[in-house]
Amino acid sequence: MTDQPPPVRPVPPLRRWATDPLVPVLLLTAGTMLAAAYGHVLTWAVVGGLAGYTLSGSV
Amino acid sequence: MGLIAGGLLSGVVLGALSGLSAPLPASWRYAAIVAVALLAVLREAEVVTIPLPQNARQVPQDVLRHSPRRGALRFGFELGTGVRTYLSATAPYVLAVAVFLGGQHLQVAALAGVGFGAGRAATPLIRRASGAVEGWDADLRARLRIITVAGSAALAAAFGLLFLQQL
Numbered sequence: 001m002t003d004q005p006p007p008v009r010p011v012p013p014l015r016r017w018a019t020d021p022l023v024p025v026l027l028l029t030a031g032t033m034l035a036a037a038y039g040h041v042l043t044w045a046v047v048g049g050l051a052g053y054t055l056s057g058s059v
Numbered sequence: 060m061g062l063i064a065g066g067l068l069s070g071v072v073l074g075a076l077s078g079l080s081a082p083l084p085a086s087w088r089y090a091a092i093v094a095v096a097l098l099a100v101l102r103e104a105e106v107v108t109i110p111l112p113q114n115a116r117q118v119p120q121d122v123l124r125h126s127p128r129r130g131a132l133r134f135g136f137e138l139g140t141g142v143r144t145y146l147s148a149t150a151p152y153v154l155a156v157a158v159f160l161g162g163q164h165l166q167v168a169a170l171a172g173v174g175f176g177a178g179r180a181a182t183p184l185i186r187r188a189s190g191a192v193e194g195w196d197a198d199l200r201a202r203l204r205i206i207t208v209a210g211s212a213a214l215a216a217a218f219g220l221l222f223l224q225q226l
Contacts, residue, residue, distance in 0.1 A: 011191045019189035021199040024181050025206050029213040036220035044167050045174035051150040052178020054210035057203045058147035
């Protein structure tokens with residue numbers, strides 16, 4: 001008897017789309033532009049989030 | 060939590076040091092922030108090569124060995140500070156320059172630091188939420204250039220907008 005690897009369940013397309021690595025960038029960029037256009041203090045938090053997310057490629 | 064605490068510490072430290080830039084006129088400081096952000100876009104697009112200082116190390120794996128809970132907190136904290144490990148993107152440098160030169164209240168610098176930590180935390184969260192980490196890693200590798208260029212461009216645009224409001 002051979003050990004078969006467990007079958008990989010396919011990820012639903014909507015979940016795959018919603019968790020694409022580009023999604024946070026798009027959301028944070030939109031949030032940054034909106035907050036900066038109004039000069040809102042939260043611009044700094046969103047900009048910080050965007051800067052943090054760009055480091056996704058490193059640990 | 061560790062990531063956010065690390066980001067908060069870095070934000071507060073930079074915010075406390077930002078008083079050193081106060082003697083410079085606000086318009087100069089904001090122009091410098093926008094210029095640095097534009098340079099970051101060029102660097103990410105590999106139009107210019109600018110070596111930047113970084114702590115060329117990873118958090119050692121053995122921090123997780125003794126106590127997984129405390130180890131995870133320390134692991135996140137070190138990553139969250141942004142000064143204890145490799146930095147593979149330019150946007151964090153732009154953020155640091157902006158907090159230093161921005162002349163904001165300490166709370167605003169803290170807010171930027173918390174945002175930075177939360178942004179770093181988003182990566183493992185969304186990776187796990189994807190349900191297929193290997194596929195997600197491959198997608199990230201394919202999109203990393205877009206993420207870093209778009210991130211720097213968004214920072215340049217945001218600081219440009221804030222600069223215009225200061226005039």
